Amino acid sequence: MSNNTPILEARGLTKIYGTGEFAFPALRGVSLSIASGESIAIVGKSGSGKSTLMHILASLDKPTNGAVLVGGRDITRAKPRLLDNLRNKHFGFVFQQFFMNADNTVLENVILPLKIAGVGARERRTRGLEALRAVELLDKANARANHLSGGQKQRLVIARALINNPLVIFADEPTGNLDSATGRLIEDLLFSLNQQGITLVIVTHDEDLSRRCHRRLDMRDGQLLPEVAQ
Amino acid sequence: MKLFDIFLTAAGNLGRNKTRTALTILAIFIGTFTLTLTNGVGAGISDYIDRQLGNVGPKDLLIIQAQQESQSFSSGEAPKRYNPSKQKASTVAGPGVAFNMLTPNDLAILEEDPDLAEVQPYFSVAPDYIEGPNNHKYQLQASLYPRGAKLDLLSGSQPDHSAKDYQVVLPVSFVNSLGFADNDAAVGGRVMIGITKPTGEVVEVYAEVAGVQQKTLISLATGVGLNTAAAQGLFNLQTEGLPENLAKRYAAASAHIDPNISSDDLTALKQRLTNKGYLPQTVSDRIGIVRQVVDGIVVVFNMFGLIALLAAAFGIINTLLMAVQERTKEIGLMKSMGMSGSRIFLLFSTEAALLGFWGSVLGTGAAIGSAMIINRIASNGFLKDFPGLDLLAFPITLIAGIIAAIIAVAFLAGVSPAVRAARKNPIDALRYE
Numbered sequence A: 001m002s003n004n005t006p007i008l009e010a011r012g013l014t015k016i017y018g019t020g021e022f023a024f025p026a027l028r029g030v031s032l033s034i035a036s037g038e039s040i041a042i043v044g045k046s047g048s049g050k051s052t053l054m055h056i057l058a059s060l061d062k063p064t065n066g067a068v069l070v071g072g073r074d075i076t077r078a079k080p081r082l083l084d085n086l087r088n089k090h091f092g093f094v095f096q097q098f099f100m101n102a103d104n105t106v107l108e109n110v111i112l113p114l115k116i117a118g119v120g121a122r123e124r125r126t127r128g129l130e131a132l133r134a135v136e137l138l139d140k141a142n143a144r145a146n147h148l149s150g151g152q153k154q155r156l157v158i159a160r161a162l163i164n165n166p167l168v169i170f171a172d173e174p175t176g177n178l179d180s181a182t183g184r185l186i187e188d189l190l191f192s193l194n195q196q197g198i199t200l201v202i203v204t205h206d207e208d209l210s211r212r213c214h215r216r217l218d219m220r221d222g223q224l225l226p227e228v229a230q
Numbered sequence B: 001m002k003l004f005d006i007f008l009t010a011a012g013n014l015g016r017n018k019t020r021t022a023l024t025i026l027a028i029f030i031g032t033f034t035l036t037l038t039n040g041v042g043a044g045i046s047d048y049i050d051r052q053l054g055n056v057g058p059k060d061l062l063i064i065q066a067q068q069e070s071q072s073f074s075s076g077e078a079p080k081r082y083n084p085s086k087q088k089a090s091t092v093a094g095p096g097v098a099f100n101m102l103t104p105n106d107l108a109i110l111e112e113d114p115d116l117a118e119v120q121p122y123f124s125v126a127p128d129y130i131e132g133p134n135n136h137k138y139q140l141q142a143s144l145y146p147r148g149a150k151l152d153l154l155s156g157s158q159p160d161h162s163a164k165d166y167q168v169v170l171p172v173s174f175v176n177s178l179g180f181a182d183n184d185a186a187v188g189g190r191v192m193i194g195i196t197k198p199t200g201e202v203v204e205v206y207a208e209v210a211g212v213q214q215k216t217l218i219s220l221a222t223g224v225g226l227n228t229a230a231a232q233g234l235f236n237l238q239t240e241g242l243p244e245n246l247a248k249r250y251a252a253a254s255a256h257i258d259p260n261i262s263s264d265d266l267t268a269l270k271q272r273l274t275n276k277g278y279l280p281q282t283v284s285d286r287i288g289i290v291r292q293v294v295d296g297i298v299v300v301f302n303m304f305g306l307i308a309l310l311a312a313a314f315g316i317i318n319t320l321l322m323a324v325q326e327r328t329k330e331i332g333l334m335k336s337m338g339m340s341g342s343r344i345f346l347l348f349s350t351e352a353a354l355l356g357f358w359g360s361v362l363g364t365g366a367a368i369g370s371a372m373i374i375n376r377i378a379s380n381g382f383l384k385d386f387p388g389l390d391l392l393a394f395p396i397t398l399i400a401g402i403i404a405a406i407i408a409v410a411f412l413a414g415v416s417p418a419v420r421a422a423r424k425n426p427i428d429a430l431r432y433e
């Protein structure tokens, strides 16, 4: 992958939910290109198609038409195994609802991607503790995930997203469930990862957060508005 | 995910909803318990039957009767033509039935067969009473024990069929009633047998007690056992003075065959005898009926066990479907992190198999435990007279087979929920509230 190949590229994406009478076009021709190391904010009104776009970029969902390229490679018709591997090794996810196994410990939650990858127990532990240190949650490693505060939970999720040294972290409303001070801490954490070279794709309503990104993509009714330089 | 991690995760997931897991395991437990006990009874009894074969007679014994024609005197069938040359057996008719007996002529025919040795008529006797040292008379059923039969004796020895004097083997229940102090005192003692001659005169003969026999479940002979001399002597008294054609009538004959006879040769021999108008049966033919009855009972009981297991299988399906539903987000999360559908499938089917494993291990364990208690109670109670009979037996292959079968059933029950989990779309899961 040469430096000027975009890490993510979308060409003419459309997504139609439902069929016939109930067909609803959530994406109506979206093209974009994201360079490695960039931070991108996707903003827009509720229902404008931000999450839909992010899911398709992250290979969690298929577009009705168009193509997604990761590092120059078209993954639209790739085999599930390749996509599983791509998400497992190169993508990290942060969601508005934290999505964790509440009964498990913090450490067990954080190492889940490594477990899925088939990494051995000892290495999982070392890397898990390392990731927890990075989000300053080391002292909670053996606590039950459910006992964490909202901000701690989101830090857990970020530790889980960065444990596999991903190329891209996708975050859907990462601060949506947090108070503004805690939200600020999470933002700082994400941007420090960005500084280390991880590409960020963040869906957000938060003006401040979007302003801190390199670029901001405005969505309206399933389409991108012309970009304005930040 | 490594298989080992899948296994650990599945085992851990079982602990997440403990009540539900426990109830599902309980359902499997009940089915397994029933199935194990009924099969244990089957195995215990056939084991006993095998050991009892010795009581019945050696494997090389062939018992031959005349074929019973299906001529019913009440059916209004036209009578069959009399043919003196074809008539092999003489017929004794009772109310509504007829029984064909063997004649000396039949014995001669059987003796000519190269595969039969030591053809002996079976002397059926109907003595009136038996009397011991205390001079009380008791009703008596006595019968000739087949040569070579190994009776299960508590004391004494097997009846001597070549002896000239009359010998009897007493069932253990006779010992005290006849006035013997104990089993050992009875051996060598004398009993008197009373029998009515055709003239109506009652005569008494003495016999020596050769042995005391353990109570048995199955035997070809009933009551007091007689050696050949005793049986023949009583038979002669019983038929004394009768014309030859009435006296020499035998219910059956026994013959020895080569113990190493191949099953093809045995089949051929039996066919040959059948064609000549006889009904030959080996010991295992006769015992086979008992075994079929036992097997039949076991099958019926197994039906109950299987029905319980069927209900348990639906319990497993239900439990896992609920788990899949509850864990929609978790499944979506794992899939979004790159866990493949096949691994998700494996995770849930492992959970199902583990439910089956715990249910079946606990079920078989409890069955074995209660069998030990039941065996002890039974052998001190209603099976007291049958030492050596374990009501329940559990060959290791039986237990392993049951556990394996139930794990397989549980796995199959888990297939549909596991497929459902594997097919979950990560997006639906992430959007699921």
Ligand SMILES: Nc1ncnc2c1ncn2[C@@H]1O[C@H](COP(=O)(O)OP(=O)(O)OP(=O)(O)O)[C@@H](O)[C@H]1O
Binding pocket: A017, A018, A024, A026, A044, A045, A046, A047, A048, A049, A050, A051, A052, A053
């Ligand atoms: N599975 C689906 N079936 C039908 N319509 C759907 C489905 N998923 C999303 N939509 C519709 O597609 C549109 C875009 O949804 P999407 O979740 O991408 O919006 P969003 O921009 O992320 O909104 P928000 O800011 O509220 O999260 C919405 O109108 C939504 O109702």
Ligand SMILES: [Mg+2]
Binding pocket: A050, A051, A052, A172
């Ligand atoms: Mg959204």
